[in-house]
Amino acid sequence: MANIIDGKKISFEIKDEVKLQATELEKKGIQPCLAVILVGNDPASAVYVRNKKKACEYCNIKSLSYELEESTTEEELLELIDKLNNDKNCNGILVQLPLPSHIDENKVLLKILPEKDVDGFHPYNVGLLSIGKAVLKSCTPAGCIELLKRSGVEIEGKNCVVVGRSNIVGKPVGMLLTAENGTVTTCHSRTKNMVDFCRNADILVAAIGKPKYITGDMIKEGAVVIDVGINRGEDGKLCGDVDFESAEKKASFITPVPGGVGPMTIAMLMKNCVAACKSQNGL
Ligand code: NDP
Numbered sequence: 001m002a003n004i005i006d007g008k009k010i011s012f013e014i015k016d017e018v019k020l021q022a023t024e025l026e027k028k029g030i031q032p033c034l035a036v037i038l039v040g041n042d043p044a045s046a047v048y049v050r051n052k053k054k055a056c057e058y059c060n061i062k063s064l065s066y067e068l069e070e071s072t073t074e075e076e077l078l079e080l081i082d083k084l085n086n087d088k089n090c091n092g093i094l095v096q097l098p099l100p101s102h103i104d105e106n107k108v109l110l111k112i113l114p115e116k117d118v119d120g121f122h123p124y125n126v127g128l129l130s131i132g133k134a135v136l137k138s139c140t141p142a143g144c145i146e147l148l149k150r151s152g153v154e155i156e157g158k159n160c161v162v163v164g165r166s167n168i169v170g171k172p173v174g175m176l177l178t179a180e181n182g183t184v185t186t187c188h189s190r191t192k193n194m195v196d197f198c199r200n201a202d203i204l205v206a207a208i209g210k211p212k213y214i215t216g217d218m219i220k221e222g223a224v225v226i227d228v229g230i231n232r233g234e235d236g237k238l239c240g241d242v243d244f245e246s247a248e249k250k251a252s253f254i255t256p257v258p259g260g261v262g263p264m265t266i267a268m269l270m271k272n273c274v275a276a277c278k279s280q281n282g283l
Contacts, residue, residue: 002225002251005151007143011263014146015059018270022060025277032277033062034092034118034269035084039077039103040070045096051266052094059270064090074103081111091277092118094269115280118272121168129172132179135279136272141172143264144205144226145180151253153203153224155180161197163187163214163241164207169228173205206241216246225254228261 022032034056038049049065056063066080077095084090093116099105109117114124120138128134148155160182164170174184182203187194198204198218206214207228219225229241240257248254255261 002248002254003151004248005147005226005253005255005260007147007255007260007263010147010150011143011267013150014264014267015055015270018059018061018267018274021274021278025274025281025283026060028281028283030277030281031060031062032092032273033064033090034094034273035064035066035090036094036096037066037068037077037080038096039068039072040100042098045098049096052269055266055270056273059274061270061273070100072100072103074107077103077108078111081108085111085113085116088280090116091280092116092273094119116276118269118276120172120272126167126172130175135275137176137268138168138172139268139272140169140228140261140265141176142271143261143268144173144228145176146268147226147255147261147264148203148224151224153253155182155203158182158202159200160184160203160205161187161201162205162207163194163198164205164209164228166207169207170205173207173228177203177205208241210241211239212241212243214242214247216243216250219247219250221250222252223250225251226261227255227257230257230262 036049036052053063084093093112095108109121114122117125117136120136125134125136160177162170162174165186165188174186177184185197187197195218199220201223203224205226211231211233225247227240227242231239233239238258
């Protein structure tokens, strides 16, 4: 039976470290500040935003909240970002995605100053990530790496298979694993014989968005399994992209859903806020 990687516990370790750094900054008269912008009434987004505010409180990070009407125009949103870009007291800007369809997501993400892009989605930061020099790393992928490291899993020299190639998860996870000297294969919907790749993985990261898609028979005995997926199963319960029940019989380490990668995303966001604040203050 696999060791269960406790993402909740590890996320609190990180938040406690962030809180300590924020307290050190406070002694210098600086308080890190995150602006969170929500457009519209998507209930899931509202929950994410609430959780981000709660994490800020826990870490002693000031949070500014902008809850805008669904009818907000792209121009109005860009104006707000411009204002926050120019506000010296605001260190991080996060626009909760998805945005209403009349707003161009790409235009909005490009508007955020790279040094305030605490989600790590700006192409400039993605570029830095690809050359191993990013200060602000995309939160969920960075969270996956922290889970591995803090569980004592060595990445160097391992066969790492990432299923999924999205810009926000699959691609950056692959880049980070490469930076840690893993040998990375990326699979996607057009991959032929994906099962063979998966069965060869020492470290398997699933970021597909399909409930319980990766089953125990696709996993090598003793592999480490990181499940990024957040889905609703047929029973209506939250589940990952990995069939936990069969996978945990094969894996040496595995993340559960919920309680694995999920809590890490916000913890890494907090880490980015403090990193952004420090770098903007020349520290
Ligand atoms: P996307 O839909 O953007 O990407 C899914 C990827 O999976 C694509 O690259 C797609 O391939 C690939 N894929 C789809 N079907 C298959 C298949 N049958 N075989 C192989 N590959 C396949 O999703 P995201 O990357 O945004 O998210 C993935 C999952 O992670 C979702 O469940 C999401 O909810 C979750 N998530 C969790 C977060 C967290 O905080 N824990 C944060 C972000 C996401 P192709 O490119 O060819 O279409």
